[in-house]
Amino acid sequence: MQTLTLPAPAKLNLFLHITGRRADGYHLLQTLFVFLDFADEITLSVRSDGEICRPQGAEDVPVDADLTVRAARLLQQATGVRLGVDIHVLKRIPMGGGLGGGSSDAATVLHGLNYLWQCDLSNDELAALGLCLGADVPVFVQGHAAWAEGVGEQLTPVDLPESWYVVIHPQVHVPTAELFSASDLTRNCPAITLATFHGGAGINVFQAVVEKRYPEVAKAISWLSGYSHARLTGSGSCLFGSVSSRQEGEIILQNLPVEWFGFVAKGVTISPLQQKLVTLPTLYN
Numbered sequence: 001m002q003t004l005t006l007p008a009p010a011k012l013n014l015f016l017h018i019t020g021r022r023a024d025g026y027h028l029l030q031t032l033f034v035f036l037d038f039a040d041e042i043t044l045s046v047r048s049d050g051e052i053c054r055p056q057g058a059e060d061v062p063v064d065a066d067l068t069v070r071a072a073r074l075l076q077q078a079t080g081v082r083l084g085v086d087i088h089v090l091k092r093i094p095m096g097g098g099l100g101g102g103s104s105d106a107a108t109v110l111h112g113l114n115y116l117w118q119c120d121l122s123n124d125e126l127a128a129l130g131l132c133l134g135a136d137v138p139v140f141v142q143g144h145a146a147w148a149e150g151v152g153e154q155l156t157p158v159d160l161p162e163s164w165y166v167v168i169h170p171q172v173h174v175p176t177a178e179l180f181s182a183s184d185l186t187r188n189c190p191a192i193t194l195a196t197f198h199g200g201a202g203i204n205v206f207q208a209v210v211e212k213r214y215p216e217v218a219k220a221i222s223w224l225s226g227y228s229h230a231r232l233t234g235s236g237s238c239l240f241g242s243v244s245s246r247q248e249g250e251i252i253l254q255n256l257p258v259e260w261f262g263f264v265a266k267g268v269t270i271s272p273l274q275q276k277l278v279t280l281p282t283l284y285n
């Protein structure tokens with residue numbers, strides 16, 4: 001039986017603007033994605049009977065709704081492969097926190113099964129499949145920090161300097177779809193460039209909306225602002241601030257109120273998944 005364990009890293013949105021809306025209601029974004037060296041862990045064991053099972057995963061995510069299972073089914077249908085898989089998901093990334101854990105899990109399953117099932121799809125083909133599962137999946141498939149436009153699928157790779165982040169989860173679940181439909185969400189940001197971002201431009205348009213609706217998130221942002229420039233990632237509820245080293249981040253976390261969860265992570269240009277994929281030996285029939 002072929003078994004493979006791969007990471008599914010978290011992401012941060014270093015800024016997030018909405019510049020307009022598509023005819024189908026989806027929002028047009030500008031954002032900058034960076035990966036973290038903080039990840040879920042996914043173990044895939046090939047089954048010969050074609051079944052797709054998830055013996056281990058997030059308890060509150062039903063098997064049929066799990067993005068890992070949906071990704072496996074999608075790849076099976078798209079390629080006609082007759083093999084199946086047991087999917088073990090070790091969750092570390094807080095769910096519904098704007099860290100993209102579900103999307104990342106899906107991207108890791110697409111890559112892992114593309115390898116184990118020997119489907120031989122390209123990164124672009126896997127990213128196109130991933131987009132059917134969620135707007136954030138393609139960047140995790142491509143695995144390179146990126147400037148993103150469209151709904152997040154038009155990606156331009158960006159090399160970012162290594163940096164450290166304190167990430168706080170205020171233990172609040174913020175539903176993405178609800179925030180995208182908020183009447184007070186700013187949807188007409190003027191387009192900016194990477195150069196203007198590096199010059200200091202760029203906010204997260206969800207931050208004001210989330211702070212108003214979720215006082216606990218506002219409280220956490222205010223707390224982290226005492227140490228670093230605190231910003232929301234994605235549609236929240238996680239927030240982050242950059243720090244100069246892991247040690248500086250750990251010192252800040254010593255004062256973290258007990259009701260919140262926090263961790264320090266390194267921001268990386270090449271995702272931990274890509275780093276692992278390039279070390280895998282070639283499989284022969």
Ligand SMILES: C[C@@](CO)(OP(=O)(O)O)[C@H](O)COP(=O)(O)OP(=O)(O)OC[C@H]1O[C@@H](n2ccc(N)nc2=O)[C@H](O)[C@@H]1O
Binds near residue numbers: 028235
């Ligand atoms: C906001 C972001 C920023 O990276 O991240 P998260 O906070 O989810 O991590 C993403 O755009 C989220 O992408 P993702 O989480 O994949 O969203 P999807 O499952 O595709 O969409 C969930 C719902 O959000 C709305 N939606 C999503 C993306 C988008 N560009 N416009 C939208 O209006 C739609 O109502 C959709 O039904």
Ligand SMILES: Nc1ncnc2c1ncn2[C@@H]1O[C@H](COP(=O)(O)OP(=O)(O)O)[C@@H](O)[C@H]1O
Binds near residue numbers: 095097236
């Ligand atoms: N494998 C998975 N891991 C996390 N969430 C999942 C998974 N599969 C489906 N979901 C659903 O996707 C939602 C969003 O999860 P997640 O990607 O972690 O957050 P966000 O989109 O805020 O970054 C969860 O609330 C959950 O209902």
